[in-house]
Amino acid sequence: MDSTLFQFLDKLKNNNNRIGLKNKSEFDLLNKQVKTYFQSVFDHHKNIFDWDNVKVFRIYRDVRFSKNKSPYKTHFGIAFHRLKPNHRGGFYVHLDPADSFIASGFWDPNKDDLFRMRKEIEMDHEYFRKKIEGSQVKKMWGEMKGEKLKTSPKGFDREHPANDLLQYKQYIFSKKVDHKTIFSHEFETFIIDHFKTLLPVLNYMGEVLNTNLDGESLL
Template sequence: MNPTIQKETFDFLKALEKNNERDWFNEHKPDFKRIEKDVKIFYNSILKSLNEHDDVDKLKLFRIYRDVRFSKNKAPYKTHFGGSFNRTKPKLRGGYYLHIQPNNESFIATGFWEPSSADLLRIRKEFEMDATEIRNILKDEKFKKIWGGFVGDEVKTAPKGFSKDHESIDLIKKKQFIFVKKYTDAEVLDSNFICDVNTSFKAIRPYFNYMSEVLTTDLNGVSII
């Protein structure tokens, strides 16, 4: 039987959103710890599934407590669960993320959130030289049906050193290379949710294979690791 996200998880997060203060949370902390335990089981089951077809060396389940030191929003608690799964570096690049939040705000994401300046330049240079392979990946019908297209930040015109008239400027000007798939509450609570998440993550592999090769070689295809 597949591990599932329970309705109780959403109920607690909704209540926390309405009562986002320490006294309420401390009063309901036993409920939180019980829910958190079940959520950890779910995330670890995702980790196990990922390692059946990938090499993931770390799961990081983010804490419920917010860092409010530099934020105008002083609410002390997050109203969602989030966890990331890191592929084993340096050979394998990219990562997975699972976000559980009520009111149809849950999603999975994958790709490159904040590539280093060196990685970003290497990716852009690859696209400048030849974007055929990445475009073939992006236009694959099975891939598009699950993941759609890139989302994330980009520069307005062209990065320094690149022509705004380049045929692949739509790719070159991106600063993030992310894919996102959203879920309704009903989909998250469904017993098949864990299978859908794993299947969707597995479908990203052609993209990860390509990007891992790019980021572990120079423009001549020579390994840098």
């Protein structure tokens, strides 16, 4: 990818209106560049991660219910979706001149999935901690992140030794990426090396979500 991508996004951020995207051909060229790059990443590594598809999100914002009426996003978001129902969790790349990052995990689990994940942690929290606090995960990603409740979720013991994990509403890992890495030849390697370290976590939770509390398959 070319560094003109961030130059374009900076200009758009400073002039986020219909006039700001008057040079549509410039956007179309950069959008195609991003799509081509990440389609190549997908094609090269889809079998490792059991990816189903890759999506580059539209730059147009839905402003119908927002106080912010700026018509355009000032970043590119790229999501790698896995083959469901066997494989769960997702991978994401965020390209923003001011805040680029990669991420993986469970961003918005539905009510049933979140309950099942919490029950598994309740029953076997030491194994889950071992997965998310492994040396390679820590080295590559640091601590797990995500929105949390202020207290234990309903129906769970607030004195449980894994109450800190049960409070999570999301189970996410993210890492900031600098401009030099993004526009280097090593960016794809950087992405894949980081994503690989989280495969054991995602695959484990995928197995959990595909079984009931007795460990019987739901598929």
